[in-house]
Amino acid sequence: MKLGFYPGCSLEGSSKEYSQSLLAVAEKCGVTLEEIDDWSCCGASAAHSLNHDLSIALPARTLALAENQGMAEVVIPCAACYGRMAASQKAMLEDASVLKKTQGFIDMKFLGNVKLLTVFEFLQKYIFPVADQYIVNKLNQKTACYYGCLLARPKELTKLERPENPMEMEAVLEKAGATPIDWAFKTECCGAGFSMSRTDIVAKLSGKILEDAADRGAESIIVACPMCHSNLDLRRPEIKKQLKKDINIPVLFITQALGLSMGIPAKDLGLKNHLVSTGKAVSCIVKKEA
């Protein structure tokens, strides 16, 4: 099985371990993820904040490349990239004038025949059917499944049935032998792209998320977005200052958690790349009973 893959910029930089663990899980389950050749940045918050046309044109180039390379489905693990790519695709499919204008900008034809998959859709469609035979460990811990904004909203793009209280991630963690907790902040915003320009806001919003997870006894927080990860993990010192308390709950990508349950070694999942040690989460793991 071969699928298209759009890693996005963060997965080549600060969130390498998301890409690394996704590829490791896919490989284990016999799925090959093939990068779109010569993909470019989706434009992220900067493009849609400053230039509407650019925010459609930048993803359009990559979408057109994927079409030219004959990809039927493309996995986009980054929640923010997925949102921008899906928004661009939708805008061009729904409005002929936007399509015409954008094709002019990118100097390529766009057909709109590539199906974009969120990380949940990818796991449900291609990993779930075969996962049981590879799952050898039980994560054996209470996890707070954190969706943030872009995995949940807007629902016409994310395709989740319940954007206020989604359960897609919980289904994955239950499969991996964890106990997802019920909590209040699973779809609250972490501060997203303000990591550098308004670090105080990130510390405040991410602090609330972390505090609620801690109060409810979570032993790990699971995310599926590079921005959520860097705000909750790399910004932990600022969060500690904001909360005036030390919360050491590790933050794992959903594919790292799934990889651990499949017995993939920690180093192949990039678990050592985090600021907050993941040791606590790893030490809970037990062998799955036959």
Added chain:
Amino acid sequence: MEKPTDKTHTPSLRKRMELEIGVLPSHCYQCGKCTAGCPLNEDMDIMPSQILRILQLELPGYEAKLLGSLSIWLCLACDTCYSRCPQEVKLSQVMDFLRQESVQQNKVNPKAKDILKFHQAFLETIEKNGKLNEVWLTLNYKLKTLNLLQDVNKAPSMFFKGKLNPIPERVHNVKEIEKIFNKVRENEGGTK
């Protein structure tokens, strides 16, 4: 009510917004759910529901008030407002529109300068490389804001954790990206 127009009259901010993004402020009946759910309501100078009210009323001076507000820059586009709105008003698109107008008319709130500079540094990095490199973005942002010492203590640990990649990944043919930026810019001010 339609305002009298003549050839020299430029359409109002509200009218331009309705034409460009197709969001109609008149759909809002001021239930306030957007404001209640906004994660940054306590930091905003004008509440999200008030932004729509101001657009509905179009009282004298409303354009400057909106374009100079901090709120339009604080909006994180988390879409909590839109997903809870009983009238499905796409408030995050309103915010995007107002931000762009605010830059074009040089009305950006002084407290939002760093946020704007971050976005600009981000786009410049993409225009040069086709992809975002976080080290380049950080350096570019620091030079723009002169916050030179911000986060320098993070660099060593991030480097050793393999999180910093000083050599930028680039698109093979960066000219293609530059061309997209140029064409979009040329088109601005024309038929948007």
